[in-house]
Amino acid sequence: MINPADWxxxxxxxxxxxxxxxxQAIAEPAWYVxxxxxxxxxxxxxxxxxxxxxxxxxSPTFDRPYRPRVFQIRPTDDPSSPWQAVYFALQQSxxxxxxxxxxxxLRSLTLDDLESLPGCHLSIAPLDGGAGFRxxxxxxCRCCFTVDGQLRQVQLGxxxxxxxxxxxxxxxxxxxxxSLWGAIMGPFRYRRIGD
Numbered sequence: 001m002i003n004p005a006d007w008x009x010x011x012x013x014x015x016x017x018x019x020x021x022x023x024q025a026i027a028e029p030a031w032y033v034x035x036x037x038x039x040x041x042x043x044x045x046x047x048x049x050x051x052x053x054x055x056x057x058x059s060p061t062f063d064r065p066y067r068p069r070v071f072q073i074r075p076t077d078d079p080s081s082p083w084q085a086v087y088f089a090l091q092q093s094x095x096x097x098x099x100x101x102x103x104x105x106l107r108s109l110t111l112d113d114l115e116s117l118p119g120c121h122l123s124i125a126p127l128d129g130g131a132g133f134r135x136x137x138x139x140x141c142r143c144c145f146t147v148d149g150q151l152r153q154v155q156l157g158x159x160x161x162x163x164x165x166x167x168x169x170x171x172x173x174x175x176x177x178x179s180l181w182g183a184i185m186g187p188f189r190y191r192r193i194g195d
Contacts, residue, residue, distance in 0.1 A: 007083065011050055011073050014132060014160040015039045018100070019190035025059075031185040034059035036193075037165065038100025042070065044111055049074035053109070055100045065100055068093045070114055073124070081123035085135050087156065088114040089145060119143050122156055132161035144174060155179075158187075165190040 018038050025034035035056050042051040050073045057065040070088040090096050091113055099105045120143035122135035135158045137143070144153045157168030166189050170182030182188070 007075070008050055011083075011133070011160070012041060014162060015050075015052055015073075015165070016041050017192050018194040019165050020193045021188050021190045022059075023191065024189045028185075032188060035188060035190075036062050037167070037190050038065070039165075040100060040103040040106055042106050042109055044070075044109065044114075045072050045074070053096070053099055053103075053106050055097065057100075063098075063101075065097055068096050068099070070109075076123075078123075081125045083124035083133070085122040085124055085156075087117050087120035087143065089117055091115050117143060117145055120145070120154070120156065122158075127159065127161070132159060134159050142174075154182075163192050165192070 016039055018036060020034075020036050021032060022034050025032045035058050037056040038054065040053045042053050044051045052071050052073070053068070054071065055065040055068040057063070068090055070090065072086045072088070074084055074086065076082060076084050096105065096109065096113075119141055121138070121141065123138050124133050124135045126132070127134055135156075137156055142153060143156055144151060146152070151174050153172040153174040155168070155170050155172050159166040159168075166187040168183045168187045170184055171180040172178070173180055
């Protein structure tokens with residue numbers, strides 16, 4: 001079991017870095033594209049939580065990242081899910097795009113640059129044996145936002161371990177509930193390729 005006193009260190013270690021699903025994309029090219037994912041720590045939310053800037057890019061265009069976002073990990077009072085991930089959009093996403101490869105740019109990021117995303121949060125609990133963390137959406141939670149005047153919906157989720165990050169994120173048609181992109185056939189299985 002994870003000692004509550006060191007949860008910040010564990011999350012920082014498990015989530016920070018560059019990740020890649022190359023092996024999965026080679027093994028199952030019909031279902032998974034080769035994606036690189038960056039999680040960069042940001043100091044926005046105070047000492048009671050952790051913050052991360054995230055974005056990803058597909059091969060062969062790793063220099064053109066997409067889905068820039070920020071998430072906060074913070075403790076809760078619920079013993080069954082002692083942590084929560086809360087997601088934010090970036091008000092000027094183009095300004096920050098590429099910061100996964102150039103994290104020094106994130107030094108000027110402030111809370112005023114973020115836009116709250118109601119419904120875009122996850123409950124987090126330790127994996128069995130304390131080998132990592134599992135983040136799942138609460139029941140009846142809908143993560144919706146508007147992009148270019150169109151309503152978008154994402155179903156979020158992840159598992160984080162010392163050397164791996166599995167993403168369950170997938171796009172959902174907000175009208176039909178049908179899965180459109182992402183982890184339709186199971187999680188994207190990323191392996192750490194750098195800090």
